[in-house]
Amino acid sequence: MTPTFAENEGRRKDRRGSLRQVLPSGVPASIHLSSGHSGCVTLGDISRAGARIVRRGLMEVKINDQVFLNVSDYALFRNVYLSACVKWMTTMNHKIHMGLAFTEGPVLPGTILDQYFDRALLAPGSLDV
Numbered sequence: 001m002t003p004t005f006a007e008n009e010g011r012r013k014d015r016r017g018s019l020r021q022v023l024p025s026g027v028p029a030s031i032h033l034s035s036g037h038s039g040c041v042t043l044g045d046i047s048r049a050g051a052r053i054v055r056r057g058l059m060e061v062k063i064n065d066q067v068f069l070n071v072s073d074y075a076l077f078r079n080v081y082l083s084a085c086v087k088w089m090t091t092m093n094h095k096i097h098m099g100l101a102f103t104e105g106p107v108l109p110g111t112i113l114d115q116y117f118d119r120a121l122l123a124p125g126s127l128d129v
Contacts, residue, residue: 027071028043029069031061032067033059040055044097046113057096061089067084069084078112082104083102086098086100087101
C-alpha cells in the first residue's frame with residue numbers, strides 16, 4: 001500500500017530544517033525549467049530554505065531537476081527569482097505538488113517574500129483570513 005498525501009506530508013515536515021509559512025489562498029508564481037519551458041504555479045508554503053509549489057496539469061520535471069522560481073508582486077513592480085532543486089513530487093486531486101530546496105542558500109531579508117516570513121511574528125488571531 002502506498003502512503004497517502006497526508007502521511008507523506010507529515011514525514012516531510014519532520015525533515016524540514018526551517019519553519020514553513022503556509023500562504024493564504026496560494027500566491028501566484030512561475031517555474032522555469034532548464035529545457036526552456038515554464039509554467040504557472042502557486043506557492044503552497046515557503047521557508048527561507050525552500051518552498052512547496054502546486055501546479056494544475058502536467059509538467060516535464062523530475063526529482064533533482066534544477067529549476068528557477070519567480071515570485072512577482074505586480075502591484076509593487078517587484079519580483080524575486082530563486083534557483084532551486086526539486087526534492088519531491090506527488091499528485092493529489094489532479095495537481096502536482098513539488099518540494100523545492102533553494103540552491104543558493106536561504107532567502108535573506110529584503111525581498112517581497114518578507115511579507116510571508118513576517119507572518120510568524122504576528123500575534124495569534126491577527127492574520128487576515
